[in-house]
Structure formats: structure tokens, C-alpha cells
Amino acid sequence: MEASTIIRNAVLHVTQLRQTVAETPGLASAVSAVKQFQARRFSGTYLDLLQSENYRSAALFFLQELYSERDYSERDTQFARIAGALERLFPEQVVQTAVSLAQLHRLTEDLDLAMAQHWLHQPELAEVARYVKAWRSVGRRDERNTQLSTVLSVGQELDRLTRTRGLRMMLKMMRKPANLAGMGSLQQFLESGFDTFAEMARQGDGARHFLTTVREREAALIDSLFDDSAVACETKIAPLLGQAR
Secondary structure, three states, rough: OHHHHHHHHHHHHHHHHHHHHHOOHHHHHHHHHHHHHHHHHHHHHHOOOOHHOOOOOHHHHHHHHHHOOOOOOHHHHHHHHHHHHHHHHHHHHHHHHHHHHHHHHHHHHHHHHHHHHHHOOOOOOHHHHHHHHHHHHOOOHHHHHHHHHHHHHHHHHHHHHOOOOOOHHHHHHHHHHHHHOOOHHHHHHHHHHHHHHHHHHHOOOOHHHHHHHHEEEEEHHHHHHOOOOOOHHHHHHHHHHOOOO
């Protein structure tokens, strides 16, 4: 399937999810609560990296671009509008990164909505217990693992882009045409990601260490949420929220 088709399909699916949210009383607040919870959890899980001189930028990039409660509707609109032009304007490596980002966004929004639908009907539970209950009600373990592998793929692709000779200069030259073509959000994501991973590349195996840390911690959390007792999960997650920045 062509990159443009994959991106358009992903954006269309997310648009349909947003319509479901808009038409269901209370669901928008529930989606926001789930996303805010997950952003705080990520911030607590990676507090050491957020406080690290070497990895702070990478952790912030992941938090703000991949684990945030931000509204990505502007970026989605740009993606849908320029999906066909993307393959003509950007190098193949950049196009693949955009495809992975679109696929990740689709899966994340789908899972967050499913979580919110269960969250909405458990108002009597405390916050952490409510999240654990919603997670287990949704299930879909394979998709949770796919979500993590796609997050890591986006990171690995950004890391590879930093090793492509002349690409940073090309991205800089693309800034004005990209903004004129309505691709400002994508351009900003690419430049920010490139600079973040280029900074780690100067540290030798910095990107590998960062991505390995994310894989190990997120995989351990996924396993715990599916396999441990509810009380054990709550005991692990609650301190992370407490130390979130």
C-alpha cells in the first residue's frame, strides 16, 4: 500500500473516532483524563531521563510528541491534505517516518478511546484503580505490544535520519516550502526529532540506550498491567504519578 494511502486511511479513522467522542456525552472529558494520566505516568517513569543532561531532550520529545494529551487535529489535517505530495517533496526515509507516525497515531487514538469508554463508567473508583480497570477491560495485548514497537520504530527511524548525509540541510531548506504547502506541523516534528536524535548520536550509543530503556520499561509495565494483580499494578503506578514533573 502506498504511503499516501496509509496516511489518509489513518487520518480518516482518527477523524471518525473524534466524531464518536463529540457525539457521546462525557466521552471527551474521559479521553482527556486518560491521556493526561498517561502523560503523567510517562513523566514519572522517565523522571531520571528528564533530569539527565544527556537524555532530557529525547525524553521531552517523546513526552510531547508521542505520549502527550495534546490535540493533534492540526497535524492530522495537514497529513491528510499533503499525503500525496509527501512522497514527491521528501526523501524516502522521511516518508517512512511519516507513515510510522500516522500508524502510531491511529492505534493510540483507538486504544485511548476504548480506555475512555470504560473510564467513563467507573466514576466510583480512585484514579489509579480506574485506569487499571479500564486497561484490563479493553485488553488487546497484541495491539499494546504493536503500539510500543511502533513507538520504537519512530525513534529508530529518526535515529537513522541523523546518519543520512545532507538531510539536516535539506530539512532546513524545506522549511519555507513546507510551511507554504501547509506542512508546518510535520516539518516541525521532523526537525525537532532530527535534532534530538542527532544530539544523542554525538554521545555514541546514546539513542540505542534511550530506546532500549523505553522498550524495557514500557514492556515491563504492559506485562504488569496484564499479568499482575490489580493491587500490585496500582502499587507500581501510584508512585510514578506522585513523582511526575
